[in-house]
Amino acid sequence: MRVCVLGAGVVGLTSAYYLAKKGFDVTVMDRQEGVALETSFANAGQISPGYSAPWAAPGIPFKAVKWLMQKHAPLKISADPELKKIAWMSKMLANCTEKAYDTNKSRMVAIAEYSRDQFIAMRKEIGIQYDDGQGGLTQLFRKDEQVEASEKDIKVLKALGVPHQVLTPAQILEIEPGLTPVIDKFKGGLRLTGDETGDCFIFCQELKKHCDALGVTFKFGLSIDRLVTESGKIRAVKTDQGDFEFDNVLVSMGSYSKELLQTMDIAVPIYPVKGYSLTVPITDTTYAPTSTVMDETYKVAVTRLGGRIRAAGTAELSGYNLDLPKVRTETITHVVRDLFNQGCDLSQADYWTGLRPMTPDGTPVVGRSGIDGLYLNTGHGTLGWTMSCGSAAVIADIMAGDQTDIDTKDFAIQRYS
Missing domain, CATH: 3.50.50.60 (FAD/NAD(P)-binding domain)
Incomplete structure (x- = not known):
């Protein structure tokens, strides 16, 4: 056929x-x-079934308003009154309930966990290599309220049997020692031990x-x-x-x-949500990530890909625009500089942008x-x-x-x- x-x-x-x-x-x-x-081509590099969650969540409308006022915000919405964007946003907002969030997250984790199993089977079957690693993902919480908010995700993870660890700052350093110079910035973390990394390209x-x-x-x-x-x-x-x-x-x-x-x-109901990434060579492995860390404040993922660091994040609702303005890359640059400045040379960073096809329920x-x-x-x-x-x-x-x-x-x- x-x-x-x-x-x-x-x-x-x-x-x-x-x-x-x-x-x-x-x-x-x-x-x-x-x-x-x-x-x-240059996504975040994380294979993250444990981190799979819809953007539509309780409290997101309030957070979105605050983000629009921040310099290093995880969300940007263009000012043009595009009808497709407005229609998609209204559908997404309708999913910002506890019931919808639990339902959508359960669906997403189910297919993502199954996908991770297929990656494992494929590596065994054909021996494919892609700067892959199986070191898990560590969410970093800078605020006490982020630690508290993670409890609803932990509840879903437990219900689905997804392996995870709740971390103190000291335990974060056992997994990601490269964060030693900046560990005092964090209140705690959540490690998703089954998550993987790799270069998609x-x-x-x-x-x-x-x-x-x-x-x-x-x-x-x-x-x-x-x-x-x-x-x-x-x-x-x-x-x-x-x-x-x-x-x-x-x-x-x-x-x-x-x-x-x-x-x-x-x-x-798909809308193109624009994201940005940078790729930079590692200059000192002592101060580089061992796997993936997700800075929950900025919603930026920083991943180790062989001898490189890949950082990706931000969500911009601006249609099919593929411009790469410096002002939009400042957040991911800020996070890499803030976390792993001693481990890389940001003057050698390559920047990229791409459109993620988002549904309103994730x-x-x-x-x-x-x-x-x-x-x-x-x-x-x-x-x-x-x-x-x-x-x-x-x-x-x-x-x-x-x-x-x-x-x-x-x-x-x-x-x-």
């Missing part, structure tokens, strides 16, 4: 891999000239080689115009290089999935679209790297008509009906 995967980021690429393993004749299409050249380059060996065809540098149906079933993908016929099509185009699906009268959209032969694997927000292998394995099972390893009904687009 001929399957076309639209999108060659980490979600599309892992989907192609699992589909090819099931015997599908797979073609991957992307407008770029290679894999992982957009949102998957390197992973994608290596996984493409395995896809090539499985017979996957890649078509780069083409623009997807629209999808063609016949008698209510997908028939072809129309591009600027001609029409290509397929039996099934999987949409994994990240933030751009929404625009394509609108042409099919499929409304998926959960990705994985499953059938409602149109025969058209499937979805998109809307992973900031957790595309974390959830990639899990959602790919799930959609491959669905498309093959096989039993999935986890319950998938809560990931379908029909939850928005």
